[in-house]
Amino acid sequence: MRAALVALLLTSPAAAAPCGGDFGDFLKTMEAEAVASGTPADKAAAFFAGAQQDPRVLKADRSQGVFRKTFLDFSQSLISKQRLSTARQKAESLDDIFTRAEADYGVSRGILLAFWAFETDFGQVQGDFNTRNALLTLAHDCRRPDLFQPQVLAAAQLYAMGDFPLDTTGAWAGEIGMVQMLPKDILERGVDGDGDGLILLKTSQADAILSGARLLQHHGWRANEPWLAEVTLPETFDWSLTGLETERPTEDWQALGVTPRNGPLAPGLSASILLPQGRKGPAFLAYPNYRVLFDWNQSFVYVTTAAYFATRIEGAPPYAAGSPDPALDLDRMKRLQERLTALGHDVGQIDGILGAGTRRAVQTEQARLGLPADGWPTLALLDAL
Structure with a gap:
């Protein structure tokens, strides 16, 4: 039954219910979409019955301030000795699942x-x-309906298969379970790891771990390859070569004086140099698998912290924090983004978050102004602009 429903979802046209407007009318439209996508009519009616909007969801969606933290602040707040110890204990106690x-x-x-x-x-x-309410709230909202309406249809199909009780709870953006996957990913790539005939990411460690692994494989994870390695760079390094836009073979980086802090660099792989807080902070070599992690979370700081923590779990030493230049406060960061936008750069929203677009623009302007082009926004750059 699961295979047939998944096939129907994949071949059915994407949901196109009007966003905004009367929520009751929206529910009726989405119910009709669910039936057209293969959910039995009685199951669809039960799934949408009693659904409500959740204003807390919209509030959370509009205020994701955690990603304004620097890499050092964010990583030090998430990585503790206790969390590292627990991760290593889990690696041993659940060795059969991880294997x-x-x-x-x-x-x-x-x-x-x-x-x-x-x-x-x-x-x-x-x-x-x-x-259910979180997904419908976001699907009805006009900011990202194209993302969340298909998730509603997937949740309805999971409900029809018994994998989605209506009292299911999770994150504000609709992610479910121990590794927080969206319904469409669960429907298409969920794994029944414990063999009970259900895929329950909230209660089954085997289901959650194996589903997460299958999801990363789907997004292009390459087996037996590293993802991140801490490195040291010479003082004379050309900082304009740093950033995800520049990829070179590890042998080329070694020729430029890039040296690993823990073990050898992986031969024959392309990689980029990451400076999360500029040339005075930690430096990493990012391999192709690192980029796959952005399909799990699109925040540079989050992904880099998770990738670094994974190396720590597997035995790497703590990073060399260095002494980065102070980060710009929120007002100055927004002012910098406004000036970069005025110069013709695409930095996305003026939100004070140092995203990929802002980093690229910062590096370009640093190079133009004769500053070290390491992609880290400083007061000196803001003043120069």
């Missing part, structure tokens, strides 16, 4: 443990938002 994840999907246990730790503290904090 299956590595054998079947090629995904390292360090990565899976890092996301499990950050997303739900190993399943202890999975979120208290009613998932």
